[in-house]
Amino acid sequence: MSGVVLTTRDPAGPPIDMTGVLPERLAEGGREALAGLMLVRGRGRHRLDALFAMEDGGPFGALILRPGGAVLDGVGTGMTAGDIRVEGDCGAYLGSAMRGGTLTVEGNCGAFAAAGMAGGSLRVLGDAGDFLGAPLAGGTRGMSGGSVLVMGNAGDRVGERMRRGLIAVHGRVGRLCGARMIAGTVVVGAGCGPDAGQAMRRGSILLPQAPDAVPSGFVDGGMNDWLFLDLMRKELIDGGAWPSGFSTAGTRARRLIGDRSAGGIGEVLILGEA
Amino acid sequence: MRLNGVLIDDTFAEAFPMLGTRLVITADTPAWVQAAVVSMTGFATSVIACGCEAAMERVLPFDETPDSRPGAAVLLFAMSKAELAKQVARRVGQCVMTCPGTACYAGLREGSVIPLGNALRYFGDGWQIAKRIGGRRYWRIPVMDGEFLCEAATAAVEGVGGGNFIILAADRCSGLAAAQAAVLAIRNVPGAILPFPGGVVRSGSKIGGKYKGLIASTNTAFCPTLRAAAPASLVPEGVESILELVIDGVSEAAVAAAMRAGIAAVAELGAAGGVVSVTAGNYGGKLGRYQFRLHEVMA
Numbered sequence: 264m265s266g267v268v269l270t271t272r273d274p275a276g277p278p279i280d281m282t283g284v285l286p287e288r289l290a291e292g293g294r295e296a297l298a299g300l301m302l303v304r305g306r307g308r309h310r311l312d313a314l315f316a317m318e319d320g321g322p323f324g325a326l327i328l329r330p331g332g333a334v335l336d337g338v339g340t341g342m343t344a345g346d347i348r349v350e351g352d353c354g355a356y357l358g359s360a361m362r363g364g365t366l367t368v369e370g371n372c373g374a375f376a377a378a379g380m381a382g383g384s385l386r387v388l389g390d391a392g393d394f395l396g397a398p399l400a401g402g403t404r405g406m407s408g409g410s411v412l413v414m415g416n417a418g419d420r421v422g423e424r425m426r427r428g429l430i431a432v433h434g435r436v437g438r439l440c441g442a443r444m445i446a447g448t449v450v451v452g453a454g455c456g457p458d459a460g461q462a463m464r465r466g467s468i469l470l471p472q473a474p475d476a477v478p479s480g481f482v483d484g485g486m487n488d489w490l491f492l493d494l495m496r497k498e499l500i501d502g503g504a505w506p507s508g509f510s511t512a513g514t515r516a517r518r519l520i521g522d523r524s525a526g527g528i529g530e531v532l533i534l535g536e537a
Numbered sequence: 538m539r540l541n542g543v544l545i546d547d548t549f550a551e552a553f554p555m556l557g558t559r560l561v562i563t564a565d566t567p568a569w570v571q572a573a574v575v576s577m578t579g580f581a582t583s584v585i586a587c588g589c590e591a592a593m594e595r596v597l598p599f600d601e602t603p604d605s606r607p608g609a610a611v612l613l614f615a616m617s618k619a620e621l622a623k624q625v626a627r628r629v630g631q632c633v634m635t636c637p638g639t640a641c642y643a644g645l646r647e648g649s650v651i652p653l654g655n656a657l658r659y660f661g662d663g664w665q666i667a668k669r670i671g672g673r674r675y676w677r678i679p680v681m682d683g684e685f686l687c688e689a690a691t692a693a694v695e696g697v698g699g700g701n702f703i704i705l706a707a708d709r710c711s712g713l714a715a716a717q718a719a720v721l722a723i724r725n726v727p728g729a730i731l732p733f734p735g736g737v738v739r740s741g742s743k744i745g746g747k748y749k750g751l752i753a754s755t756n757t758a759f760c761p762t763l764r765a766a767a768p769a770s771l772v773p774e775g776v777e778s779i780l781e782l783v784i785d786g787v788s789e790a791a792v793a794a795a796m797r798a799g800i801a802a803v804a805e806l807g808a809a810g811g812v813v814s815v816t817a818g819n820y821g822g823k824l825g826r827y828q829f830r831l832h833e834v835m836a
Contacts, residue, residue, distance in 0.1 A: 429669075448668065487683050488683055489683075490604055490640055490686045491684075494604060530666070
């Protein structure tokens, strides 16, 4: 048995909330259970098979989404296992509260991707919006596990209040990257906007060069060798997530420690000055 | 059984379960790896008085270590999980973390968890940083030459301690040559270590002694100088020197393989090399769960 391909019947309509459309539902209840799911679109609720044409395709147990221009919000929300592949762009809340499985978007995604994510692997081949890996609404902690790879750019506040896990962005990110970060790792391949690490307590932000503006609470810890970078580099290279702008050898980097104004001992590691 | 003129006694080595773990230690150069390993495995010959038994298992080339630097695998064994955890924390904390440029990683993944960096992180006085990479957790502890990178935990598995064989030789020189040949052979066997100095024990022991409170005393049955006087001496005529090799391993198979390799190396020297016979230490089957029959091991 193959997976299921969902193709949007009316791409021009309002956004579709994809909450609940998960591979595990397909595994548990089969295609019928998936077809009968009630989804919110605009002001109405509709059966999934009224909004999407369903056909067999893809690997066993996987979901393949073809938005065709429609805005699909909440793809992979709460996902715990399996495989979702989006052949196009996604809306907001991609992989939010995700706990396992793999989620791949071939295009771009909106804000709050990986918000509250706790596990699994999220890969965006295009750009991501603001609040990547940030807390869910009302939450106090952002991403707490798993890994996120963005091949393009990402918006503001990437990794805000992030607790654990890894975010790797090959391109550039906006301002306030890693703001109020609690722990975890953010790797940015092409630099970031101002105020990276604002009020961060712990955690690591890896950059190719110093950010446009460093919050005043950071102090320059100088150059040194950081052995863990070697382990991290190998891990990210194996996963295709090591930004191409970074060196593939050496463990030397400049370390900015902060944000001391918030009592933090996080770090912004600048690899490009080595 | 005779191999190359060497009598292989029809007896067994008696061994017992121990908890063991493997650690991988790396540094900037092989010399600093050696410094850390020698320090860490020092005074770790016998659980009778040392708390653990430990030795280097093998040198690791740079392409086999997690951080692509020179390294070595070390095995440590103790009688309980709590004691093993205590010894790991003490020895890594005092001998590896203190050694310039080193890092320490878990060498076993499966088994019950014992703290490694988790037991040492507080040395960072609040400046330590945890980092999860590739599903494994590490501690980065600031030290005076940079950072001590240490995996958070390692795994303990049930291993085998006290595997042994005893070389009976015509004289001290030939006994030592035979023992050294066995040591070299055993060091090529993965999963096994020889915790005693240079891999060899000259003061083999028996349980208890005439003095109250003594856990062990010299193995009078194998003391050549007492042959004429000691009761139940096992030293035949023509034997002046006896040496023992004690083997700990991560499995029964590893200990058996080490014994086979060692005895074969001894036998290769043969009677012409001054080796009279090979036997093994046992306590009538009362000490340990494992019995390694020499004839079966060499079959």
